[in-house]
Amino acid sequence: MTHRSRQLRVSALARVEGEGALSVLVEDGQVRDAQLRIYEPPRFFEAFLRGRQHTEVTDITSRICGICPVAYQASAWLAIEDACGVSVSEPIAALRRLLYCGEWISSHALHIYLLHAPDFLGYPDVVALARDHRALVERGLRLKKAGNAILETVGGRAIHPVNSRVGGFYRAPSRAELAALAEQLRPALDDALATTGWVAGFDFPDLELEHDLLAASQPGRYAIEGGQVASAAGLAFPPQEFGDHVVEHQVPHSTALHATLDGRGYLTGPLARYTISSAALSPIARQAAAAAGLGAACRNPFRSIVVRAVEIVYAISEALRIIGEYERPDPAGLDVPPRAATGHGVSEAPRGLLYHRYQLAADGRIEAAAIVPPTSQNQAAIEADLRGVVAANLDLDDAALTALCERTIRNYDPCISCAAHFLDLRVEHR
Amino acid sequence: MTSADRLTGPPTLAVWKFASCDGCQLTLLDCEDELLTLAGQVRIAHFLEASSDVLPGPYDLSLVEGSITTPGDVERIREVREQSRALITIGACATSGGIQALRNFGDAAEFRSVVYASPQYIDTLATSTAISAHVPVDFELRGCPIDKRQLIEVIGAFLVGRKPDIPDTSVCTECKRRGLTCVMVADGTPCLGPVTHAGCGALCPAVRRGCYGCFGPRSGANLPALIGQLQTCGMSPRAVDLVLSTFNAAAPGFALPGAGEQR
Numbered sequence: 001m002t003h004r005s006r007q008l009r010v011s012a013l014a015r016v017e018g019e020g021a022l023s024v025l026v027e028d029g030q031v032r033d034a035q036l037r038i039y040e041p042p043r044f045f046e047a048f049l050r051g052r053q054h055t056e057v058t059d060i061t062s063r064i065c066g067i068c069p070v071a072y073q074a075s076a077w078l079a080i081e082d083a084c085g086v087s088v089s090e091p092i093a094a095l096r097r098l099l100y101c102g103e104w105i106s107s108h109a110l111h112i113y114l115l116h117a118p119d120f121l122g123y124p125d126v127v128a129l130a131r132d133h134r135a136l137v138e139r140g141l142r143l144k145k146a147g148n149a150i151l152e153t154v155g156g157r158a159i160h161p162v163n164s165r166v167g168g169f170y171r172a173p174s175r176a177e178l179a180a181l182a183e184q185l186r187p188a189l190d191d192a193l194a195t196t197g198w199v200a201g202f203d204f205p206d207l208e209l210e211h212d213l214l215a216a217s218q219p220g221r222y223a224i225e226g227g228q229v230a231s232a233a234g235l236a237f238p239p240q241e242f243g244d245h246v247v248e249h250q251v252p253h254s255t256a257l258h259a260t261l262d263g264r265g266y267l268t269g270p271l272a273r274y275t276i277s278s279a280a281l282s283p284i285a286r287q288a289a290a291a292a293g294l295g296a297a298c299r300n301p302f303r304s305i306v307v308r309a310v311e312i313v314y315a316i317s318e319a320l321r322i323i324g325e326y327e328r329p330d331p332a333g334l335d336v337p338p339r340a341a342t343g344h345g346v347s348e349a350p351r352g353l354l355y356h357r358y359q360l361a362a363d364g365r366i367e368a369a370a371i372v373p374p375t376s377q378n379q380a381a382i383e384a385d386l387r388g389v390v391a392a393n394l395d396l397d398d399a400a401l402t403a404l405c406e407r408t409i410r411n412y413d414p415c416i417s418c419a420a421h422f423l424d425l426r427v428e429h430r
Numbered sequence: 431m432t433s434a435d436r437l438t439g440p441p442t443l444a445v446w447k448f449a450s451c452d453g454c455q456l457t458l459l460d461c462e463d464e465l466l467t468l469a470g471q472v473r474i475a476h477f478l479e480a481s482s483d484v485l486p487g488p489y490d491l492s493l494v495e496g497s498i499t500t501p502g503d504v505e506r507i508r509e510v511r512e513q514s515r516a517l518i519t520i521g522a523c524a525t526s527g528g529i530q531a532l533r534n535f536g537d538a539a540e541f542r543s544v545v546y547a548s549p550q551y552i553d554t555l556a557t558s559t560a561i562s563a564h565v566p567v568d569f570e571l572r573g574c575p576i577d578k579r580q581l582i583e584v585i586g587a588f589l590v591g592r593k594p595d596i597p598d599t600s601v602c603t604e605c606k607r608r609g610l611t612c613v614m615v616a617d618g619t620p621c622l623g624p625v626t627h628a629g630c631g632a633l634c635p636a637v638r639r640g641c642y643g644c645f646g647p648r649s650g651a652n653l654p655a656l657i658g659q660l661q662t663c664g665m666s667p668r669a670v671d672l673v674l675s676t677f678n679a680a681a682p683g684f685a686l687p688g689a690g691e692q693r
Binding site for chain 2: 048053063065066067069110115128130134137138141144157160163
């Protein structure tokens with residue numbers, strides 16, 4: 001290595017949700033340090049949630065992330081219902097799962113087509129991609145629109161849905177409204193299968209993750225909302241014990257907190273969900289995964305785009321199943337009388353496990369709130385991968401290595417708005 | 431791009447982010463039916479969430495999301511303004527400080543210590559403020575998040591140099607136009623519709639929920655009269671304070687004397 005002292009800079013990493021910075025230090029051909037620096041100005045949700053009423057929390061936490069508001073609503077309503085000792089009816093739970101499927105479809109289609117695929121095909125953005133491959137991009141936009149149609153029909157709005165609440169919904173959609181939605185989802189299933197075949201043909205650099213993987217887990221089905229927490233190494237615990245295993249700590253270079261699982265770095269997100277629950281996918285999603293060359297587990301972060309495509313197939317098939325079996329919940333939502341207690345909730349945001357904890361006073365005021373978003377859980381693993389990717393590719397020139405680092409980060413679909421935003425890539429060689 | 435291209439090429443569009451959730455800039459990408467058409471009419475010159483291709487300013491139209499919460503962002507918004515022929519704020523954060531403006535009524539140092547164990551690493555201002563508190567703004571688009579039809583209308587209007595057709599009326603006018611039954615009159619459900627800026631299309635009354643004010647106050651709203659009505663519907667003074675202290679808490683039209691003290 002002749003470049004004993006060289007420095008790479010990208011002033012702002014693009015096509016991620018939010019803003020952050022990265023610095024990599026290479027000394028004498030060894031990667032000494034890799035930091036994912038999150039500069040997103042802090043917004044202090046956990047502070048101003050204190051003193052709010054328990055019934056307001058889901059509208060407020062929704063505003064943490066415009067890309068995955070349903071995740072922030074879902075983990076919150078689960079935690080508050082846990083504190084209050086309320087379980088919703090099966091039909092309400094099914095309608096919630098349908099709403100969440102809409103967010104998976106919309107968020108994954110955004111990431112695959114608008115943020116991630118341009119990396120594999122050598123375009124700066126989807127607009128340039130559309131100049132050469134308009135039909136492909138239109139397919140992606142149709143998929144995204146289908147996800148948003150679920151969010152609008154069930155949630156009342158695609159970004160920050162208004163119809164969901166602690167206890168259920170304000171108004172449950174009619175069977176006729178959902179039948180019309182299903183008409184839009186059937187062709188979307190074909191688009192999703194075509195997407196899986198398309199991304200499976202990309203070229204993937206070799207990289208196998210060694211971290212443990214952590215995801216929500218439910219017997220017999222692919223976990224989206226609720227359930228236990230399970231790791232690929234065999235750990236399993238209820239959400240109430242999350243704080244016993246996952247510890248957050250502050251690092252100077254980030255406004256997001258870093259997390260460890262029993263003292264070690266770990267990863268959440270599509271690779272974790274797939275590796276832990278692939279056997280529970282719907283038959284059509286399993287077929288799509290097999291045709292795309294995925295086995296029972298997937299630990300190559302570059303192939304996360306394939307897993308996301310399979311998860312779109314799953315979410316559409318699951319949405320169609322829920323609509324087919326739909327019973328309109330009556331009432332649409334339950335009353336959730338408060339009590340002095342602490343509650344815990346987990347759900348699978350499109351980019352990974354999202355944990356909420358609330359301590360309620362007897363009158364329902366929030367006394368304490370804790371939110372552990374997926375991107376802060378993944379930061380340490382992302383940094384470890386960057387070290388690995390840089391170490392394995394030191395022969396690349398500055399521009400190529402920089403591009404590979406950016407791709408490595410995009411593999412995780414980091415939502416820095418959630419974690420706290422500005423990816424400014426700096427590779428320093430000494 | 432050469433200066434000659436600047437004179438003859440399509441107008442340039444830039445999208446900027448400050449403290450926010452990304453939802454308002456996502457609204458632009460959520461215009462699935464219009465996105466490629468729009469991309470043919472403007473040159474997207476700076477939109478980090480969507481493109482790694484960044485062109486230098488000046489820009490014909492800048493859309494600004496988010497509020498000002500750090501000393502660095504106070505400087506950055508001035509630079510954005512200098513580079514922008516027209517500057518439109520998109521959403522409640524950029525227009526009124528957003529939900530993070532709740533810090534304006536509390537103690538930012540204490541807030542910081544609640545979230546971060548080592549607050550000395552965190553560089554933040556005691557307030558979250560609207561873009562217009564720092565630089566002149568050509569148009570403010572309301573909403574938490576903004577409405578995509580309104581966004582397309584505003585961009586289209588600026589591109590051809592006309593006034594955007596964004597009526598400053600109440601959510602009630604949209605609710606009536608949709609033929610919805612009034613949730614407050616029929617169900618006794620507290621609703622901020624009469625004082626809230628139109629634009630969403632009366633989404634909440636459509637699901638039999640009272641409006642919670644996410645588009646912020648319309649001008650000329652009679653807030654004291656509505657507060658009396660909310661209390662008639664059974665809301666306590668604390669509940670009234672809470673519902674006005676959310677996504678547009680720092681908007682003057684929703685400010686109550688002593689707001690924040692009762693929590």
